[in-house]
Amino acid sequence: MNETLHAAPVKIGEKSIDTEHDLQMQMLDSLSEALQKGGDFSPSRYILEQFIEFSDMHFLSEQLVMRLHSYPGYETHLEAHTRLMKKVRKIRESVFRGENAPSLELVEELRDWLLNHVASEDVAFGEFLREKEGRSA
Ligand SMILES: [Fe+2]
Numbered sequence: 001m002n003e004t005l006h007a008a009p010v011k012i013g014e015k016s017i018d019t020e021h022d023l024q025m026q027m028l029d030s031l032s033e034a035l036q037k038g039g040d041f042s043p044s045r046y047i048l049e050q051f052i053e054f055s056d057m058h059f060l061s062e063q064l065v066m067r068l069h070s071y072p073g074y075e076t077h078l079e080a081h082t083r084l085m086k087k088v089r090k091i092r093e094s095v096f097r098g099e100n101a102p103s104l105e106l107v108e109e110l111r112d113w114l115l116n117h118v119a120s121e122d123v124a125f126g127e128f129l130r131e132k133e134g135r136s137a
Pocket residue numbers: 021058062118122
């Protein structure tokens with residue numbers, strides 16, 4: 001397994017969010033493995049549906065915490081989540097068409113994108129939360 005391809009996400013410092021990011025990456029890795037194996041597409045479809053359900057929940061919960069704390073970057077962050085889910089739908093179409101290599105490529109792209117999102121936008125939100133907690137302490 002390529003180490004850089006399957007690098008772990010950066011920690012943002014909020015335990016539950018960090019755990020969810022780890023799970024998102026693990027699901028994408030399982031999806032890549034299933035696609036690499038080729039053959040029957042039903043495991044890939046199943047993992048992808050799980051990823052979609054879990055990511056919807058994760059993004060909604062992140063957005064909820066942002067709103068609770070009147071995060072000024074909320075709108076931009078919401079747009080980033082929407083763009084990500086658009087990419088996921090593209091993968092879904094490709095997987096359901098039974099395209100192996102193109103699906104795999106899209107999954108690797110998504111993984112990179114998600115790692116970058118966590119390392120920049122999610123980290124920025126984590127810092128905002130810590131600063132806020134620091135001020136009220
Ligand atoms: Fe996130």
